[in-house]
Amino acid sequence: MTQQHVVLVTGGMGGLGETISVKMVEAGYKVAVTYSPGNKTHAEWLAQMKERGYDILAVPCDVADYDSCGDAVAAVQAKLGAIDVLVNNAGITRDMTFKKMDKVNWDAVLRTNLDSLFNMSKQVVDSMAERGWGRVINVSSVNGSKGAFGQTNYSAAKAGVHGFTKALALEVAKKGVTVNTISPGYIGTKMVTAIPKEVLDSKILPHIPVGRLGKPEEVAGLIIYLASEEAAFVTGANIAINGGQHMQ
Ligand code: CAA
Numbered sequence: 001m002t003q004q005h006v007v008l009v010t011g012g013m014g015g016l017g018e019t020i021s022v023k024m025v026e027a028g029y030k031v032a033v034t035y036s037p038g039n040k041t042h043a044e045w046l047a048q049m050k051e052r053g054y055d056i057l058a059v060p061c062d063v064a065d066y067d068s069c070g071d072a073v074a075a076v077q078a079k080l081g082a083i084d085v086l087v088n089n090a091g092i093t094r095d096m097t098f099k100k101m102d103k104v105n106w107d108a109v110l111r112t113n114l115d116s117l118f119n120m121s122k123q124v125v126d127s128m129a130e131r132g133w134g135r136v137i138n139v140s141s142v143n144g145s146k147g148a149f150g151q152t153n154y155s156a157a158k159a160g161v162h163g164f165t166k167a168l169a170l171e172v173a174k175k176g177v178t179v180n181t182i183s184p185g186y187i188g189t190k191m192v193t194a195i196p197k198e199v200l201d202s203k204i205l206p207h208i209p210v211g212r213l214g215k216p217e218e219v220a221g222l223i224i225y226l227a228s229e230e231a232a233f234v235t236g237a238n239i240a241i242n243g244g245q246h247m248q
């Protein structure tokens with residue numbers, strides 16, 4: 001990195017987000033995270049990070065809300081400068097069979113996991129293109145590629161992520177901006193450990209050839225690669241990181 005790039009990680013205090021943020025600080029980036037406005041523990045989290053030696057900027061943001069994203073990006077830019085790398089990581093699950101799914105739980109997942117890509121990318125991509133360098137990294141899921149029982153909302157949103165990636169990648173390819181999707185499988189975070197144990201043990205783990213859950217550090221390593229200079233020729237890709245659970 002010739003200059004210290006600024007990265008914004010949405011949902012950067014969450015299971016995967018925290019590891020991504022910490023690893024990006026270690027890799028030499030200036031890191032900002034967004035946290036959900038309802039998060040009552042953000043001050044504690046920041047204090048812990050500081051104690052561990054990680055200087056991270058945190059801004060409240062509802063990624064499902066366009067104006068909230070605008071405010072968050074403006075706050076980051078005012079403190080750290082223009083954003084060079086955007087990691088659209090924030091996501092939620094509202095798992096239930098389609099029979100039980102109501103519109104509220106459909107909308108919540110689509111808005112947070114898919115509309116958020118428009119809401120956040122819109123704030124930063126023009127500036128990246130004008131500066132001739134940028135990285136947008138969208139976190140999808142194995143379940144966007146293969147579908148998952150109980151996740152019509154989540155699978156639809158996560159499949160949409162890669163459509164967005166491909167279209168935007170085409171539009172900014174000549175401007176030095178890459179746009180990629182990563183599709184993690186089952187990673188050992190709160191989102192996965194919240195799955196009923198009998199479902200995890202009987203329906204999920206037996207289908208992971210590597211024989212274990214993934215580690216957040218493994219996903220962070222891929223993101224750091226995609227953010228690097230060396231990854232300039234990788235764009236519009238969907239990179240699976242799922243222990244062999246689903247091969248395309
Ligand atoms: N495949 C096939 N059948 C399944 C199943 C599966 N994966 N999961 C549940 N079922 C079956 C049960 O065996 C049961 O069948 P019977 O009625 O014949 O006994 C039936 O579905 C239960 O249906 P219910 O409507 O009563 O559902 P429930 O309230 O028990 O909960 C569920 C269903 C919400 C889908 C629950 O099983 C669940 O949470 N599953 C995990 C879903 C999942 O994998 N989520 C991923 C979260 S992690 C993530 O999203 C990160 C990422 O990107 C990978």
